[in-house]
Amino acid sequence: MEQIEFDYPxxxxxxxxxxxxxxxxxxxxxxxxxxxxxxGAHVSITTSVNGFQxxxxxxxxxxxxxxxxxxKIQINDAGATPGSVLLRLEQAVEVIEQ
Amino acid sequence: xxxxxxxxxxxxxxxxxxxxGRARARSLFDEGTAKELVGPFDRVxxxxxxxxxxxxxxxxxxIVIKGKIGGLPAVVISLEGAFQGGSIGEVSGAKMTAALDxxxxxxxxxxxxxxxxxxxxxxxxxxxxxxxxxxxxxxxxSILALRRHAPVITVVAGTVGCFGGMSLxxxxxxxxxxxxxxxxxxxxxxxxxQESGIDEFDASDRxxxxxxxxxxxxxxxxxxxxxxxxxxxxxxxAIRGYVQAGPPSEHRSEQVKLNRDRIAxxxxxxQIDPISLRKKWNxxxxxxxxx
Numbered sequence: 001m002e003q004i005e006f007d008y009p010x011x012x013x014x015x016x017x018x019x020x021x022x023x024x025x026x027x028x029x030x031x032x033x034x035x036x037x038x039x040g041a042h043v044s045i046t047t048s049v050n051g052f053q054x055x056x057x058x059x060x061x062x063x064x065x066x067x068x069x070x071x072k073i074q075i076n077d078a079g080a081t082p083g084s085v086l087l088r089l090e091q092a093v094e095v096i097e098q
Numbered sequence: 099x100x101x102x103x104x105x106x107x108x109x110x111x112x113x114x115x116x117x118x119g120r121a122r123a124r125s126l127f128d129e130g131t132a133k134e135l136v137g138p139f140d141r142v143x144x145x146x147x148x149x150x151x152x153x154x155x156x157x158x159x160x161i162v163i164k165g166k167i168g169g170l171p172a173v174v175i176s177l178e179g180a181f182q183g184g185s186i187g188e189v190s191g192a193k194m195t196a197a198l199d200x201x202x203x204x205x206x207x208x209x210x211x212x213x214x215x216x217x218x219x220x221x222x223x224x225x226x227x228x229x230x231x232x233x234x235x236x237x238x239x240s241i242l243a244l245r246r247h248a249p250v251i252t253v254v255a256g257t258v259g260c261f262g263g264m265s266l267x268x269x270x271x272x273x274x275x276x277x278x279x280x281x282x283x284x285x286x287x288x289x290x291x292q293e294s295g296i297d298e299f300d301a302s303d304r305x306x307x308x309x310x311x312x313x314x315x316x317x318x319x320x321x322x323x324x325x326x327x328x329x330x331x332x333x334x335x336a337i338r339g340y341v342q343a344g345p346p347s348e349h350r351s352e353q354v355k356l357n358r359d360r361i362a363x364x365x366x367x368x369q370i371d372p373i374s375l376r377k378k379w380n381x382x383x384x385x386x387x388x389x
Contacts, residue, residue, distance in 0.1 A: 024153050076155055
């Protein structure tokens with residue numbers, strides 16, 4: 001198991017809602033997205049698959065190139081592919097932007 | 099021609115099986131009454147899984163929602179079958195027990211609160227073995243305390259099914275609702291095959307499994323009360339009916355003499371087949387789900 005953390009200080013738009021989507025099942029993950037206390041976004045990942053820090057970084061760089069909300073994201077992952085990760089993140093954004 | 103004439107009913111129905119654990123629980127409540135207790139943002143999760151290199155889930159796969167069903171107070175406890183096979187660990191077990199005990203306390207002070215258990219589970223979580231076993235004992239004892247006051251309704255919808263220690267929880271419930279996709283049994287097919295050999299039970303034989311553990315057979319022999327189609331509205335309506343009915347005068351698990359006599363009367367010199375068992379035990383003449 002691996003713990004990965006990222007910071008995106010440029011994401012400053014204030015958010016008010018929370019979102020919870022997904023499930024920690026094989027090839028899937030859960031996302032807890034909530035407004036961040038201070039400035040910028042923070043990502044914290046717990047994954048049962050080791051050695052994919054670079055892939056996670058690439059996915060979140062792409063995600064925060066379009067999304068600018070100051071959110072705290074926590075992920076529990078059971079081997080989601082980069083594609084599923086992005087879909088789960090977009091699903092969570094859909095909930096908090098409603 | 100309207101759409102209902104073009105498409106048969108099963109196309110337009112809202113499947114219950116396709117919902118996740120939380121959506122299943124929410125679909126049962128009267129509109130606007132559901133409130134989740136100890137949700138994912140409370141982050142009460144298993145402390146044991148990360149130590150063993152397994153990612154935990156923020157609600158430990160156990161969703162507890164309080165609200166009203168058919169205007170009556172009720173709590174729904176739903177196990178998420180996609181997380182660790184819906185298995186019971188220390189945290190999910192404690193959530194179940196606490197929810198049942200709160201319902202008992204409310205019921206004792208005059209506010210009768212029914213409990214609905216949505217069980218999609220293989221039983222004890224192996225990574226938390228002893229704590230899981232203890233949790234099952236606590237859950238069963240809490241069900242026994244509550245069912246004197248208010249009904250405890252178990253729903254096994256599928257597709258995980260309900261096995262192991264949690265099948266005992268289903269066994270002591272007031273009512274059991276199943277779909278024909280669901281399975282209910284103490285030992286799962288693979289466990290039986292592993293312990294007693296492939297001659298005893300072939301775990302790759304799906305027709306055999308559903309003829310023994312399947313919803314149609316369980317309702318057929320009287321081990322479950324209602325066979326409902328995989329339709330969220332039909333399942334919710336069956337549950338509303340049982341919540342309104344209150345606890346039965348005698349629970350299935352209290353019928354000790356009946357079950358002793360049934361087993362004593364079985365002729366084991368020849369292979370017992372599922373269909374004749376339905377007739378013998380339940381006067382049931384259905385033949386669905388068996389080959």
